Amino acid sequence: MQSHNACGLCRVEIDHLTVKSGKDVLIQDINMIFHCGELTALIGKNGAGKTTLIKAILGQRPHTGSITFVGHNETKAKQPLIGYVPQQLDFDKSSPVSVADFCLAAIRRRPAWLGFSKKDLSQLKDRLTALKVEHRLFSRLGDLSGGELQKVLLAAALEPLPDLLILDEPVSGVDAMGLELFYQTVCRLRDEHHIAILLVSHDLDLIRQYADRVVLIDKTILTQGSIDDVFESAAFQNAFGYLPRERSRQP
């Protein structure tokens, strides 16, 4: 039997979700469900509203319709812990903030300007070691490469272990080796801790390899279901202009 996540989150139900900015409709009438223990991939063209949908789930965008976190006994679960890895961390590269400052400020009350306890630092180092970025513990955030930053963001998002992990295009700037490690880590979390994962990505090959379900949106949901169903659909071909099998045959 799989161990279950702490808050008892079973699935996230999104019902008739619409987000408007002034008169512009950013996303309209989104209906989808995604379950814990599953990696759900959200795909769509640029400007299709993927990031808007994520912001709405995070509670950062006013919206109509409902987003319900459902627990095991069909009860409404309490607000789940959400781990979030943003598309890119838009921050001032000259900030005097070390990796340790960033990761520990998120989980500890002791102010970063007083430094951190040895215990916290060694625990953090273990977590960074799992993602092979432990040598960056005391580096400034601005000195990290894109891939290293993504891994640090993932490490930070996983502490405390979330019920729902949201990855917004998490792999830009990660090299092939790092990419595999990144996805293996995410999938291990899904399998061992049964957390729900929502992934936004453009990398269709990776989605084919790791995702359980795929949702294709363009302002509203075009199609959703298993990888094969979505990738074979006409809507997919319209959006991306090819069938993935055709591309894999190319040299």
Added chain:
Amino acid sequence: MTLLYRLLETIPLEWLQYDFMKNALLATLVVTPLFALLGTMAVNNKMAFFSDALGHSAFTGIALGVLLGLREPVLSMLAFGIFLGLAISKVNSFHTASTDTVISVFSSASVALGIVILSKEGGFAQYSSYLIGDILVVSPSEILLLFFVLVAAYILWAFLYNRLLLVSLNPSLASTRNIHCQAMENIFVVMVAVAVMLSVKWIGILTINSLLILPAAAARNIAKNSRQYHFLTLLIGVCSGLIGLILSYYWDASAGASMVLTSACCFFITFLVGHRMRS
């Protein structure tokens, strides 16, 4: 207070024999750590321009005090400073115009309003001392008040720093940690407004922002983490405050401006050091 005076008299320095210089020294020792503390976050949040606007709006605060018939305009300055700070951060949260445009609009409007009221019937000259400040007029009760503000600021800093840091790095990420970004911003804005309004009379409207920004900017050139950043800013702030005060005594010039000149020198030194460290 008398105990502190006695203590200072034991230091064999010529300029410390005057009571007004003792007050000025104590005021410097209280104001510079307060500004260093707030400066670290103001620079992180790219709020240099914001605190500048806040300093300038002191004019409007004074003007309101005059209109209301207050003998000491400090209350109206505080009220207006807090109001302006919160108003800027509110308008800014709508994202309709870029931050510096929003601040600029508020800043110019409030300065203009202040000048119009104060210059009515040609009476502006009596307020011009606010422009460059005069640290020699500081009274012991004012120093004590600022000391309490400093203590309060450090207590808030101990509780809120981590959250402020995350908000300054990335608000979206911070709010997934159940941090209320707008509330954090408002608390910080109020802290800056209180610190600026209580000390603008001695530091001067024209130079107060530099005192807030320069020590942090100088420390940032060489700091690698939050701890280094904090303590370097504190060190640079307090040292340039003291050196500036002493220089102003011998030069017979504005203390605020001398302090700013000193911290500007620190900035260029750390800039060069930081440049060499990286290359």
